[in-house]
Amino acid sequence: MAAKTHRTAAPPAVLSTRALNRATLDRQLLLRRSPMSAKDAVTHLVGLQAQNTKPPYFQLYARLADFDPEELSALMESREAVRTVSLRSTLHTHTADDALTLVPLVRAPRDRELRSFRRGLEGVDLDRLAAVTEEFVEERPRPLGELREELLTHWPDADPLALSSAARCLLPLVQVTPRGLWGRSGQVALTTVEHWLGRFAEPASALTLDATVRRYLGAFGPASVMDFQSWAGLTRTKEVFERLRPGLLTFRDERGVELFDLPDAPRPDPDTPAPPRFLPEFDNVLLGHADRTRAIPEANKGRNGKGKQTYGSILVDGFLDALWRVDREGGTAILTVQALRKTTRAERTEITEEAARMLTVMTDATDHDVRFGTFLDFDD
Numbered sequence: 001m002a003a004k005t006h007r008t009a010a011p012p013a014v015l016s017t018r019a020l021n022r023a024t025l026d027r028q029l030l031l032r033r034s035p036m037s038a039k040d041a042v043t044h045l046v047g048l049q050a051q052n053t054k055p056p057y058f059q060l061y062a063r064l065a066d067f068d069p070e071e072l073s074a075l076m077e078s079r080e081a082v083r084t085v086s087l088r089s090t091l092h093t094h095t096a097d098d099a100l101t102l103v104p105l106v107r108a109p110r111d112r113e114l115r116s117f118r119r120g121l122e123g124v125d126l127d128r129l130a131a132v133t134e135e136f137v138e139e140r141p142r143p144l145g146e147l148r149e150e151l152l153t154h155w156p157d158a159d160p161l162a163l164s165s166a167a168r169c170l171l172p173l174v175q176v177t178p179r180g181l182w183g184r185s186g187q188v189a190l191t192t193v194e195h196w197l198g199r200f201a202e203p204a205s206a207l208t209l210d211a212t213v214r215r216y217l218g219a220f221g222p223a224s225v226m227d228f229q230s231w232a233g234l235t236r237t238k239e240v241f242e243r244l245r246p247g248l249l250t251f252r253d254e255r256g257v258e259l260f261d262l263p264d265a266p267r268p269d270p271d272t273p274a275p276p277r278f279l280p281e282f283d284n285v286l287l288g289h290a291d292r293t294r295a296i297p298e299a300n301k302g303r304n305g306k307g308k309q310t311y312g313s314i315l316v317d318g319f320l321d322a323l324w325r326v327d328r329e330g331g332t333a334i335l336t337v338q339a340l341r342k343t344t345r346a347e348r349t350e351i352t353e354e355a356a357r358m359l360t361v362m363t364d365a366t367d368h369d370v371r372f373g374t375f376l377d378f379d380d
Contacts, residue, residue, distance in 0.1 A: 011252075012250045012251050012252045012258070012259075013251050013252070014251065014252045014253070014254065015222060015251045015252070015253055015254075015259065015267075016254060016270055017253070017254060017293055017294055018270040018271075018318075019267065019270040020222065020253065020259075020294040021270075021274075021294045021295060021318045021319065022267075022268045022269070022270055022272050022274065022318065023221065023222060023261075023265070023266065023267045023268065024220060024221075024285065024294055024295065025274055025285075025315075025318055026266045026267075026268050027218060027219050027220065027221065027265065027266065028045070028063065028219065028220070028284075028285045029041065029044070029045075029063035029064065030062060030063060030274075030277050030285065030315065031268065031272065031274055032275075033063060033064055033065040034063060034064055034065065035064075035065050035066075036064065037071070038060055038064065038067070038071040038072045038075060039075055039080060039081070039095060041060055041063060041064055042060075042072075042075075042081060042093060042094065042095050042098075043095050043097075043098065044218070044219060045059075045063075045219050045284065046087075046094075046098065046212075046215050046216065046219055047086060047087065047092035047093060047094040047098060047102075047284075048060070048092060048093040048094075048284070049090065049091075049092060049282040049283060049284050049287065050083050050091045050092050050093040050180070050282075051090060051091050051282050052280075052281065052282070053179065053180050053185075054280065055280035055281060055282050055283070056072060056093040056180075057069045057072055057073075057182060057362070058278070058279070058280035058312075058358075058362060059279065059280060059283055059284075060072055061278075061358060061361060061362055062277045062278060062279055062283075067361070068361075069182040069183075069361075069362065070182055072093075072182065073181045073182035073183075075095075076093075076177055076180050076181055077177055077181060079096060079196060079197055080095065080096050081093055081094065081095055081096065082094060082096060082099045082174045082175075082193065082196065082197070083174060083175040083179065083180045084099050084172060084173065084174045084175070084193055085106070085110070085168060085172075085173065086099070086102050086106045087102075087106060087109075087231065087232055087233055088109055088231070088232070088233035088287075089106070089109040089110050089112070089113045089169075089233055091175070093180070096197050099172075099174065099193050099197070100193060100194070100197065100199070100200070100201035101201050103172045103193070103201060105209070105212055105232070105234075106232075106233070108233070108234055108235075109232075109233030109234065110168075110169040110170075111169070112233075113165070113169050114126075114165075114166055114169035114170065117159070117161075117162040117165050117166055117169075119159075119162075120158060120159025120161065120162025120163070121158055121159070121162050121163070121166055122157075122158070123155070123157065123158070124155050124158050124163070124166070126166065126170060128154075129151070129154075129155075129163070129166060129167060129170060130167070130170040130171055132150070132151065132154055133147065133151070133167040133170070133171055134171055134192060136150050137171075137173065137190050137191045137192060137195075138191060138192055138195045140191075141176045141189035141190060141191040141196075142189060142190055142191070143187055143188060143189050143190075144164055144188055144190065147164055147167060147190065148160045148161075148163060148164045151163040151164065151167065168190075171192055172192060172193045172194070173190045173191065173192060173193065174190065174191060174192070174193045174196050175188050175189065175190060176189050176190070176191055176196060183364075209237065209240045210240060210243065210244060212232070213228060213237070213240055213241065213244060214244070214262065216228050216231060216232070217248075217260060217261055217262050217265065218262055218265060219288075220284075220285075220288045220289065221259075221260065221261045221262060221265055222249075222251050222259040222260065222261035222265075222267070223259060223260065223261075223289060224253075224257050224258060224259050224260070224289075224290065224291070225237060225238050225241050225258075225260075226257075226290040226291070227288070227289040227290050227291065228241075229290070230288070230289060230290035231284070231287070231288040231289065241260055244260070245260070247263070248260045248261060248262065248263070249261045249262070249263050253291070255291075257291065274315065274317055274318035275350060275354065276314055276315060276316055276347070276350050276351045276354045277314070277315040277354070278312060278313075278314055278324055278354060278355065278358050279312060279313045279314070279315065280312055281304070281305070281310040281311060281312055281313075282310065283313065286304070286313060286320065295315070295318075295319060295320060296319065296320045297319055297320070297321070299340075299341075300319075300320055300321065300340050300341075303323075303340055303378060304320060304323060305376075306376055306378070311323045311324065311325050311375075311376065312324040312325060314337065314351065316339075316343060316347055316351065317347070320340070321339065321340050321341050321343070322337055322338060322339045322340055322343070322351065323337070323338045323340065323375075323376060324336065324337050324338070324355070325375060326359070326363070328365065331365055331366040331367055332365055332366070332367040332368070332369055333359050333363045333365035333367070333368050333369070334369045334371065335355050335358075335359060335368070335369070335370050335371070336371050336372075336373050336375055337351055337355065337370065337371065337372050337373070338372075338373065338374050338375055338376060339372065348372065351370075352370045355368075355370040356368055356370060
């Protein structure tokens, strides 16, 4: 009688850092510019980091063919897109639909932030704080200072910063326009997302964690459980990946970490050319993973800023290998590139050409000057 043989599952394929880089760039629309609309891109990317007002526009410029900043601005003005605190309890630009349906998902990071202000909220009934805030900001959008003053009339002994921060954590608030519009300015004024959009999210349409994981993988994968948690600001989501495992592919990175991915998602050849891309000071492709080495070489970790000052990042051959900033001298926009490694002549030519194109679209300067130099000293 022949001996029985036992088949063992083949170990997951190992994806090199460069393979992860190209896969992520492709899904982030950074390997080649996409013809999709600004609204579709914001949806695909599950929002744009928006701690400052201009970065969302530069994020889309780096990703979309023939992008006009007024396209995103029009979405903001028509309330088809909004600025709201969401992922990682930070400001993002989302489509109106996502701003509503993400509310349950982003509750946990906001609850954690709320606990950090508990010392300044002694004696404050949080349910009443939410009710007072909702009534006040829905009467009309309120600047942050006005909101703090109103809340202090109810809780005069509480810490003003804690009160306003708690209100932001308790309610899904949006920064209303003209804040965030292209070429215009306005102070921060807040109201609830439901009031601003004139509608509520249907319970059945709220994004489940399963759907969110799949959307994340579509825009940031292949990725680990920790990568997803870092992007979303969540914890304890391993069971979600286990539930989805039968419908996903699994890989390992060079360090042995398990990665999950959608079966039909693109995973380009690691040698696929990656043109230079100018990213703003905050871009989720640099923030969307626990292990950021797929976009940021170890040698350049933490080098896209100093102290509280963060600069624009340049992807060279797909990786953060240079910084940029723009200064104005009269009608001339002067863009300075600070390389973080020795670049080739061909790379400098490509960087210069891409910089000139960006300045033409994204500034109103009549003249442009692209320079290579140093504006950040890491030795101080």
